[in-house]
Amino acid sequence: MLQGKHLIDPEDFSIEELGSILELAEDMLNNQAKFKDVCNGQILGTLFYEPSTRTRFSFEAAMIRLGGRVIGFAEPGSSSVMKGESIPDTIRTVASYVDIIAMRHPKEGAPKYASYYSPIPIINAGDGGHQHPTQMLTDLFTIKEVKGKLSNLTIGLCGDLKFGRTVHSLIKAMSRYENVKFLLISPNELQIPEYIRTEILANKDIPFTEVERLEDVIDSLDILYMTRVQKERFFNEADYIRLKDSYILDKEKLKLAKDDLSILHPFPRVNEISYEIDEDPRACYFDQLKYGMYVRMALIAKLLGVA
Amino acid sequence: MLYIDSISKGIVIDHIRAGAGFSIFKYLDLDKADFTVALIINAPSKKLGKKDLIKIENKIDLDLAMLGFIDPNITVNIIEGEKIVEKINLSLPRRVEGIIECKNPRCVTSMERNIVHKFVLMDEKDGVYKCEYCDQIYSWEG
Numbered sequence: 001m002l003q004g005k006h007l008i009d010p011e012d013f014s015i016e017e018l019g020s021i022l023e024l025a026e027d028m029l030n031n032q033a034k035f036k037d038v039c040n041g042q043i044l045g046t047l048f049y050e051p052s053t054r055t056r057f058s059f060e061a062a063m064i065r066l067g068g069r070v071i072g073f074a075e076p077g078s079s080s081v082m083k084g085e086s087i088p089d090t091i092r093t094v095a096s097y098v099d100i101i102a103m104r105h106p107k108e109g110a111p112k113y114a115s116y117y118s119p120i121p122i123i124n125a126g127d128g129g130h131q132h133p134t135q136m137l138t139d140l141f142t143i144k145e146v147k148g149k150l151s152n153l154t155i156g157l158c159g160d161l162k163f164g165r166t167v168h169s170l171i172k173a174m175s176r177y178e179n180v181k182f183l184l185i186s187p188n189e190l191q192i193p194e195y196i197r198t199e200i201l202a203n204k205d206i207p208f209t210e211v212e213r214l215e216d217v218i219d220s221l222d223i224l225y226m227t228r229v230q231k232e233r234f235f236n237e238a239d240y241i242r243l244k245d246s247y248i249l250d251k252e253k254l255k256l257a258k259d260d261l262s263i264l265h266p267f268p269r270v271n272e273i274s275y276e277i278d279e280d281p282r283a284c285y286f287d288q289l290k291y292g293m294y295v296r297m298a299l300i301a302k303l304l305g306v307a
Numbered sequence: 308m309l310y311i312d313s314i315s316k317g318i319v320i321d322h323i324r325a326g327a328g329f330s331i332f333k334y335l336d337l338d339k340a341d342f343t344v345a346l347i348i349n350a351p352s353k354k355l356g357k358k359d360l361i362k363i364e365n366k367i368d369l370d371l372a373m374l375g376f377i378d379p380n381i382t383v384n385i386i387e388g389e390k391i392v393e394k395i396n397l398s399l400p401r402r403v404e405g406i407i408e409c410k411n412p413r414c415v416t417s418m419e420r421n422i423v424h425k426f427v428l429m430d431e432k433d434g435v436y437k438c439e440y441c442d443q444i445y446s447w448e449g
């Protein structure tokens with residue numbers, strides 16, 4: 001039962017609970033009419049202490065499509081009432097008015113702290129560079145929809161694998177499914193953190209290979225998850241010049257890939273996916289945005305216990 | 308040597324590193340005690356050269372779990388009928404609240420005024436704790 005629970009950390013839910021959310025999201029995607037009133041009379045509070053229009057729109061559209069309504073603030077400056085108020089006070093106030101809260105905050109652990117004082121479900125909509133569990137749900141649902149399965153896949157993760165939290169969550173989540181293989185494509189200084197290598201991958205005997213260049217492995221991938229590499233993250237200029245083009249997906253590299261590759265990206269992008277491949281059927285990152293909304297619909301409905 | 312009567316019932320917190328006795332005394336709120344307490348500092352010790360110790364009379368239900376975090380070499384004896392009835396082996400507590408602070412400037416604890424810093428023991432052997440909010444690692448060093 002997910003009713004009344006919080007979602008703070010991507011690992012808060014069991015694999016069965018995740019499965020039930022993905023199943024409901026798929027039902028919602030295919031049978032929208034059936035769910036258009038399930039949240040009738042309920043209100044989602046969106047507490048965005050830092051602006052993230054993309055994530056907020058996704059949550060708000062999700063609630064509205066379930067027949068519910070939304071109140072909230074988009075940044076703390078726009079709400080003098082909440083300014084300078086403690087998190088427990090704000091949460092107790094808002095929880096008197098709404099039925100469920102999506103909270104984004106620049107400080108790590110703020111949604112967890114909020115959850116201790118909340119009588120209603122809290123969804124972590126991103127806490128600094130720490131956790132972003134609904135992105136993980138979005139990624140899982142996208143893979144399930146585009147591949148029809150979450151097992152027997154070779155997944156390439158490309159770019160900044162050291163600081164990219166969505167990458168870490170995705171590896172943790174996918175490592176729970178059968179026969180998944182990872183190809184980790186990054187400059188040496190931006191490889192996955194040691195705890196992921198040892199505790200998650202090596203410990204569970206999950207096959208993984210670390211390489212420097214995307215073009216060397218792209219032909220073996222079922223999924224390619226692209227992330228941005230910032231120039232400042234490189235230790236030296238020479239490496240940057242040698243490798244920078246290896247982390248940009250363009251038509252040339254895509255020629256080497258399988259016909260049924262699926263390209264994902266957590267968005268927003270800068271230049272790591274060239275615009276020329278947006279029309280390629282293998283580009284799934286716009287569908288991923290849509291799937292993100294459906295999986296948030298399913299999450300809200302489960303936590304409210306209405307579907 | 309200064310002589311303090313042995314107690315018939317109570318707690319003796321012994322082998323406190325010399326100099327640390329007063330902070331433990333205060334941590335246990337013994338300055339507000341309504342029972343007899345003795346803080347002895349710089350007592351001679353075979354093991355430590357010098358040590359501090361605390362004797363508490365007629366009270367045995369103090370929460371001493373955090374002493375293991377402060378210094379696991381401390382020994383705690385529970386006395387009843389002038390005999391040691393229990394020696395408590397201190398170990399690193401599973402949770403530590405309000406003693407150490409998270410050093411991560413991005414942690415919610417750096418912003419909220421009344422928040423209690425909370426750490427959870429991850430690895431007992433190496434004394435590794437993790438901030439309950441932001442997962443920042445704290446390594447215990449006795």
Ligand SMILES: [Zn+2]
Binds near residue numbers: 109409415440
């Ligand atoms: Zn912290």
